[in-house]
Amino acid sequence: MCGVIGIWGNGPVIRDLYQGLLAIQHRGQDSAGVITFDGRFHAKKGNGLVHDIFTPEAVHHLRGPIGIGHTRYPTVGGGGGEDAQPFQLNSPFGLIMAHNGNVANYRELKDELFREYHRLLNSDNDVEIILNIFAESLAREKARTLEPEHVYRAVRSVFNKVRGSYSVVAYIAGEGLVAFRDPYGIKPLAYGVRRDGIVPSYAFASETVSLNIMNYGEIRDVEAGEVLFLDRGRTLHRKKLGRACPAPCLFEWVYFARPDSFIDRANVYKCRVNLGRALALEIRKRKLDIDVVVPVPDSARDAAIEIARKLDLKYSEALVKNRYIGRTFIMPAASQRRDSVRQKLNPIASEIKGKKVLLVDDSIVRGNTSRAIIEMVRECGAKKVYFASYSPPLRHPCVYGIDMQTKTEFVAMDADEAAVARKLGADEVIYQTLDALKKAVRTENPKIKNFCAACFDGVYPTGDITPDLLEDIEAERKLVQDSQLELNI
Secondary structure, three states: OOEEEEEEOOOOOHHHHHHHHHHOHHHOOOEEEEEEEOOOEEEEEEEOOHHHHOOHHHHOOOOOOEEEEEEEOOOOOOOOHHHOOOEEEOOOOOEEEEEEEEEOOHHHHHHHHHHHHOOOOOOOOOHHHHHHHHHHHHHHOOOOOOOHHHHHHHHHHHHHHOOEEEEEEEEEOOOEEEEEEOOOOOOOOEEEEEOOOOOOEEEEEOOHHHHHHOOOEEEEEOOOOEEEEEOOOOOEEEEEOOOOOOOOEOHHHHHHOOOOOEEOOEEHHHHHHHHHHHHHHHHHHHOOOOOEEEEOOOOOHHHHHHHHHHHOOEEOOOEEEOOOOOOHHHOOOHHHHHHHHHHHEEEOHHHOOOOEEEEEEOOOOOOHHHHHHHHHHHHOOOOEEEEEEOOOOOOOOOOOOOOOOOHHHOOOOOOOHHHHHHHHOOOEEEEOOHHHHHHHHHOOOOOOOOOEOHHHHOOOOOOOOOHHHHHHHHHHHHHHHHHHHHHHO
């Protein structure tokens, strides 16, 4: 899961790109990059956080009214500066591109691009696959200038070859800005307009919060299977290519997106409140003796408040977060995730000692973080520790862009609630149901008929994820994990 932004404005865009990337820093902490255009491309990429990479001294050369920015959380590839987006090609026209998602048939397409088109990919980042397929199609057009149909055909070639998920923003030098979303719309992408000149400025972003902060209005989603093209005169062209089968990722509302964002017109905050309300009903059925409800900050706060309200229980912010430690789930190595838990959270013992505590979190993935939190709470003298997840058990690998690609990583794999509780050291574990999760989101946008819930139910909406492909992805991921382990020894 990554964050992407593309802007065509009426003045220098680096300030907006910087502010927009800060707003979606939570989507990736591994690396970040910006490329701007003022007749030539200007690039700055690096490992780490946005505010560390884009210092005043580092961005003075990022000139131009057009730019693409990205903050990365690695799935394919082991991370590092060479894999930081956006990516660039000098032909045809000159192209830059960034995306959010994951190309499931990455290795197959990498081999095909070299064998059939003599295109050597020099990184382990899957956006390079999309960029080269798109470029190869444009090169066949033999056009002096591009028309919308040329762009549509290039995107269609991506749709025909690329399996997985991808929300993409690209700029074709001197020709126009392009944005498209895969036919299933698994990853989010929205755009807005700022009427600050004779011709309005346009911006695309993974989350609407970036558009809000950059002062863009008239916000709409890029639909599943849709391509938008801003031509040389900044006229907006849009077209849906073939039959779309929208299935947005449920984990966006559970964990990834900010509460002040709208994903496919469903507000994330309201969805999490709905999830708390539904989980309170499930907790009430258990007839647990609870003294205090404590959220695991930050994403679980909205649900936990609603649980305490519905059950008429005390609510306490008894876990204090160090806001200078990033999100542990999206840290690139398991050792970094483990080591950061104690640095990230510190309990207020007086709120816990002698109490029967209900901890509320958004999900339980590997269990490392949950186990460490439960240990901390017990060390503070809690009588009982219950652990509630406002999402269902995660049991299946994600091939669409979340770093849970091996089935052995899941603490709930082949385990019921009682078994998970034993593994975590909790007195009891309570999970949300998948039906309740879907209903919580549909309440905010009834037009969403289907979701990608593959990590919960093992049903991959693209219909092309075979057992062999899952095994290949898992083997590749294991190699990456082993290499990271060797680096950390």
